[in-house]
Amino acid sequence: MSFYQNVFDLIDLRSFSNLWFWIVLAVMWSSASHWVLGVPYDMVQRARRHGGQAEEDLTDMVRVNVSRLLYIAQVSGLWLLGFGCFLLTGLFVLGLFYRVEFAQALFLLGLPMALVSLLSLSTARLIYDEEPMGEALCARLARHRLYVQMIGIVSIFVTSLWGMYQNLSVSPLSG
Numbered sequence: 001m002s003f004y005q006n007v008f009d010l011i012d013l014r015s016f017s018n019l020w021f022w023i024v025l026a027v028m029w030s031s032a033s034h035w036v037l038g039v040p041y042d043m044v045q046r047a048r049r050h051g052g053q054a055e056e057d058l059t060d061m062v063r064v065n066v067s068r069l070l071y072i073a074q075v076s077g078l079w080l081l082g083f084g085c086f087l088l089t090g091l092f093v094l095g096l097f098y099r100v101e102f103a104q105a106l107f108l109l110g111l112p113m114a115l116v117s118l119l120s121l122s123t124a125r126l127i128y129d130e131e132p133m134g135e136a137l138c139a140r141l142a143r144h145r146l147y148v149q150m151i152g153i154v155s156i157f158v159t160s161l162w163g164m165y166q167n168l169s170v171s172p173l174s175g
Helices: 003-010 019-034 041-050 052-096 101-130 135-170
Strands: none
Touching (some): 019 101, 019 135, 041 052, 041 135
């Protein structure tokens, strides 16, 4: 056997049996939960606890990020939506009908993050329209974070089930 054959036998390069896929999944959801509309959640907690300058900093940072998100949506939102739908549809077709495991893995990473992006845009629009301050702003950001975490829990659960199914269906015992 060649050296490369030994390495590929030792390290399985399929998506769902690869440790790197699961690390990416964990880091992706950890980051999505920590960065609420581009604002680190510890700023929200600090603003709730201390108020004053921390609250003003939070308000300024949220205002900047909300304006940025809404500007991007206004300028290129339809193009991004079309491209995202095209990409997710392509991954879905490749993964489901052509059984490309890499496409399945990317779809299971991409679809929930697309939902989080739409949720972020909706929350940004609400914050822009309502202009909440202080505790109301913190509550809105905490609610957004909770929804992101719920999407993450469902996503990790579905991805784990699908990954286990794929690993068991490809195992030497199955066929």
